[in-house]
Amino acid sequence: MKTLAILLLCAAVPAMAVSAPVIPDGPVTYNSVSYDSSTGGIPAPAADTPVSGPISAPSSEYRGCIGLNLYTSNYQVRGMGVTNRFSCHGWSSVRASYIPGNRNLFNWGVQQRISGEFGIIWDARNYLGDTPLFNLNYGLGKEIFPNLMMELGYSLQHGGMEGLFSKWQGRTKHRLTQDFNLTFTYDDHQRGFFGHALLGVGVYGLTGPFMDFELGYRFTDVFSSGNFGMDLEASGGIAPSLSYWSRRTKGVDAYRLRFGFAPYTKSGSFGRDARLTFKPWIQFSWAGNNKSKINKAMYTGAIDGFQTTVGVEGAYRF
DSSP states (O other), X not given: OHHHHHHHHHHHHHHHTSOOOOOOSSOOOOOOXXXXXXXXXXXXXXXXXXXXXXXXXXXXXXXXXXXXXXXXXXXXXXXXXBOTTTOSSOEEEEEEEEOOSOOOBTTTTBEEEEEEEEEEESOTTSTTTTSOEEEEEEEEXXXXXXXXXXXXXXXXXXXXXXXXXXXXXXXXXXSEEEEEEEEEEXXXXXXOEEEXXXXXXXXXXXXXXXXXXXXXXXXXXXXXXXXXXXXXEEEEEEEEXXXXXXXXXXXXXXXXXXXXXXXXXXXXXXXXXXXXXXXXXXXXXXXXXXXXXXXXXXXXXXXXSEEEEEEEXXXXXX
């Protein structure tokens, strides 16, 4: 497992040095954009608007974000949900992320990101709800192509499904897991495409590779009235793993379809690329062929076959 982690690290470092638009240190001025439904919802730059410095991702002007998972009706890991015996009332969490000032580490246009999450699973009498979940992350990221960000990160987590399974299998005394991950995130605000590819390897507690892939499209102006409008984000994802949950769990953990409803104001004060966002969503998840293998390894019916999950999330960026 250490060998796999080293290989991931070696593969990522040279990629960070490729020639790409350098993320500048200091404030960046961006083109003003207008989301005009008459153009199919594609934002068009304002004419003759001056731009200073290389352009990075549209949201790179924000260095920090505080996100709220106000409520999610099912607790899941990359779309794989648990039965009511483990969690039956959903969960909520608060997340924070910050990018320190130097965004040109090693003169490669590399930035740091520090993030964390604290969550409560709302059923203290169940297996997952008797302890809070917290997660700490550190990452080094670089925009390797316009709208495409690569990040090599480390994650430390206590609690949740991963921590519980690790303790039940006798791998740790506490519900603690650690992993390294390589993530590619794409978000094209002009054309509407977005997605990510996550390649991770557990190095403590649960050990083994795990992955998560998602591809989506943002339909702009599905509803518009006065100063108010709404976009629709539709995406599909798949989450495989290889001997992560147990030695014999090699396959797909879950498949999912997700629809997010993103309201916004045309004045730019709320939603889209504004500081404050709010998004209700619904997700349909199906367990993959790892369901029976995980249940057999845990000697219990832990993994649910199908779930319809609803949630509400918000964020403030600064």
